[in-house]
Amino acid sequence: MDPLDFWRHNDALDRQGITEIRHVEGLLAFWDELKRRHPGLLIDTCASGGRREDLETIRRAVPLWRSDYAFEPNGHQGQTYGLSMWIPYHGTGTVAYTGAAYYGGGLTPVQPYAFWSNACPSLGIGVDIRVKEIDYDTWRRLIGEWREVNKFYYGDYYPLTPYTLEPSAWIAWQFDRSDLGEGMVQAFRRAASFYESARFKLRGLDPDAKYEVNDLEHPAPATMTGRELMETGLLVALKDQPGAAVIVYKRAK
Numbered sequence: 001m002d003p004l005d006f007w008r009h010n011d012a013l014d015r016q017g018i019t020e021i022r023h024v025e026g027l028l029a030f031w032d033e034l035k036r037r038h039p040g041l042l043i044d045t046c047a048s049g050g051r052r053e054d055l056e057t058i059r060r061a062v063p064l065w066r067s068d069y070a071f072e073p074n075g076h077q078g079q080t081y082g083l084s085m086w087i088p089y090h091g092t093g094t095v096a097y098t099g100a101a102y103y104g105g106g107l108t109p110v111q112p113y114a115f116w117s118n119a120c121p122s123l124g125i126g127v128d129i130r131v132k133e134i135d136y137d138t139w140r141r142l143i144g145e146w147r148e149v150n151k152f153y154y155g156d157y158y159p160l161t162p163y164t165l166e167p168s169a170w171i172a173w174q175f176d177r178s179d180l181g182e183g184m185v186q187a188f189r190r191a192a193s194f195y196e197s198a199r200f201k202l203r204g205l206d207p208d209a210k211y212e213v214n215d216l217e218h219p220a221p222a223t224m225t226g227r228e229l230m231e232t233g234l235l236v237a238l239k240d241q242p243g244a245a246v247i248v249y250k251r252a253k
Contacts, residue, residue: 044063093123170198
């Protein structure tokens with residue numbers, strides 16, 4: 001539902017907002033009573049298109065569908081960039097195709113750039129599995145890689161570029177699990193970006209430790225010190241336009 005008109009038409013001009021306040025108070029009280037009666041209850045906050053991610057709501061529930069603005073890569077990169085500063089667990093869906101319709105469907109190509117643009121802690125798959133010609137081998141590989149790096153979303157989050165939706169830009173961020181000595185960098189070269197490479201200074205590492213660094217899409221293991229990664233930076237090169245890189249690192253023993 002779209003409640004705003006109902007709220008406004010139930011309030012006098014000098015009382016605008018009171019119905020909204022009582023509605024939200026009632027919703028939170030309803031959820032609190034449900035959780036009191038059922039302590040293990042899990043609540044998804046999807047709210048006719050997501051976006052119910054205020055602090056009181058996410059104390060009680062998680063947004064498994066964070067927005068109805070679905071599948072378009074730059075927008076979803078922006079969602080992950082911003083939400084990760086505040087919400088450790090959120091979700092969306094993917095068709096792994098930049099041109100997917102809202103509900104997906106039909107025979108669609110499998111594009112790693114589109115897949116990783118939507119990747120986040122909780123991820124649903126929106127392809128029509130009745131279509132046998134879809135490239136399921138690539139799907140399996142991408143899902144396997146996502147499962148491999150999923151643990152990093154629960155670590156410290158560091159934006160590595162300014163926030164932007166500009167199609168000519170790069171955007172990147174880092175998730176670091178200091179408790180494991182591991183983490184990942186996700187970097188995106190957007191469709192109109194002229195530059196084939198970018199360098200990102202990582203954060204939160206031990207400057208004196210050595211780290212094994214590897215690109216999931218194009219494996220070529222390398223060893224760098226924490227100081228190199230934080231001061232000189234990690235060079236990411238992407239010939240594809242648009243292109244995505246998921247680079248994992250692990251503290252060497």
